[in-house]
């Protein structure tokens with residue numbers, strides 16, 4: 022029976038058009054979503070050479086008739102919508118009738134399919150042209166995509182390293198697996214099983230299958246139901262915070278998407294808990310009346326548009342706050358974040374002074390002096406520190422008042438030490454520690470093992486998303502290893518897309534600097550820890566004085582702000 026039809030031209034024009042297949046992972050996404058739409062309960066993904074050579078996805082779904090199997094490769098041929106109005110009643114992931122046509126245009130495909138209790142068919146397509154249809158035994162559907170981009174060399178050239186392309190593939194399978202817990206997914210790359218998630222009974226169980234129990238234990242879960250909307254949210258407790266935006270997932274009507282409204286709503290709930298470089302982990306599963314959301318926004322469907330954005334924001338933010346409040350571990354970091362405009366070298370005295378003591382206003386300089394970048398001799402002087410609050414201490418240097426952010430200062434010192442790896446002895450763990458991570462994260466770490474080793478972190482692949490850590494830099498002893506490795510994987514991944522034409526040395530250097538900044542942040546005294554004693558602060562000041570660039574932390578924020586005696590005198594009208 023034929024179910025697929027080509028959309029009428031006026032509707033074709035309303036489909037968000039553009040590049041659908043950007044890289045091997047896009048093929049995986051399209052084929053996975055087709056398999057999911059076909060009602061499959063088990064989906065197998067096989068990849069060779071990061072998808073350049075082969076991507077095969079087999080499902081046990083509804084299958085297609087012989088006639089449909091051929092028509093499926095035409096552009097705008099779909100069984101999922103017929104009319105424009107259907108776009109606002111979507112119950113399927115697919116709707117454009119473009120996926121298969123777009124893949125077929127840039128590869129060689131063999132599709133085998135059979136409807137239940139019917140004879141099967143095999144269709145071969147070469148660069149978009151159907152070149153063979155014959156009978157074949159099949160159960161469900163399997164699509165074999167070979168030689169991706171064989172006829173578009175320019176695009177082939179733009180592909181990144183195998184490790185990066187594999188990362189995107191794993192990431193794609195992970196996202197689909199997360200949001201379809203009842204489906205069994207497996208992923209094999211170059212002969213080894215990278216991922217296997219048996220059918221799970223809940224989202225929580227699925228998250229656990231992928232990330233492990235310890236990770237799930239650090240999540241707070243909450244559910245909200247309102248007319249036309251259901252939200253299932255997992256957010257990290259305040260003691261499971263990352264230094265990068267890894268492990269942040271948003272799904273709308275079972276689609277993996279990037280959505281600022283939802284992400285920002287979650288961040289809002291962490292106001293006062295997170296500082297600027299800290300990020301929560303979250304999984305937001307939103308089901309919303311299809312009339313309330315437009316999925317036809319981006320050619321690859323990675324964005325959606327809500328009719329009532331504010332409502333979504335409010336619901337998500339309230340839910341996240343509720344989830345955090347049920348956590349007994351909430352300890353707002355006092356004054357964790359300075360207002361955006363007040364950060365760079367500006368001191369916050371102008372406001373309180375002008376509010377309370379209006380009469381001095383005209384003589385108050387608008388900005389504090391920036392620490393003279395050439396001289397910082399005062400750092401070496403044995404001057405007593407006064408704890409101001411947060412991570413700030415102050416000391417007078419005889420010619421002014423210096424306020425130092427000891428976290429930022431420590432970060433700077435550590436950063437330079439990490440960069441200078443010869444002075445960063447690795448500490449061999451007495452008992453090598455096994456850490457289980459999402460497979461994609463583990464794969465990135467293993468691919469960068471020698472780079473990590475040069476920073477004092479020696480690890481080996483232990484299979485199935487586990488790595489065994491043999492050494493960590495001395496300064497990182499006692500750190501939460503899983504959190505550290507996950508941040509590092511995120512950092513490496515973000516840098517992983519640099520074209521290799523940059524030259525490997527530069528790339529490695531850039532990665533090393535990035536890595537060093539991440540390591541430094543982990544190794545530095547935090548606001549939640551005890552205020553360092555006088556001895557430690559004075560050692561820190563000495564180390565900072567010896568730093569190559571003592572004035573800024575690796576993220577570019579100041580480590581110190583100074584009010585000169587002159588400026589102070591002016592404030593007291595003594596000049």
Ligand SMILES: Nc1ncnc2c1ncn2[C@@H]1O[C@H](COP(=O)(O)OP(=O)(O)OP(=O)(O)O)[C@@H](O)[C@H]1O
Pocket residue numbers: 024025051055056059080082083084085093094098099100101114115116117118119120121122162
């Ligand atoms: N694995 C599969 N099992 C059963 N039918 C399939 C499968 N893959 C594709 N089809 C059929 O082929 C049609 C075309 O697939 P294609 O991916 O090109 O478009 P679509 O899924 O309808 O829309 P979109 O372009 O948004 O993905 C589908 O509508 C569906 O009927």
Ligand SMILES: [Mg+2]
Pocket residue numbers: 051054055115116120121
């Ligand atoms: Mg599709």
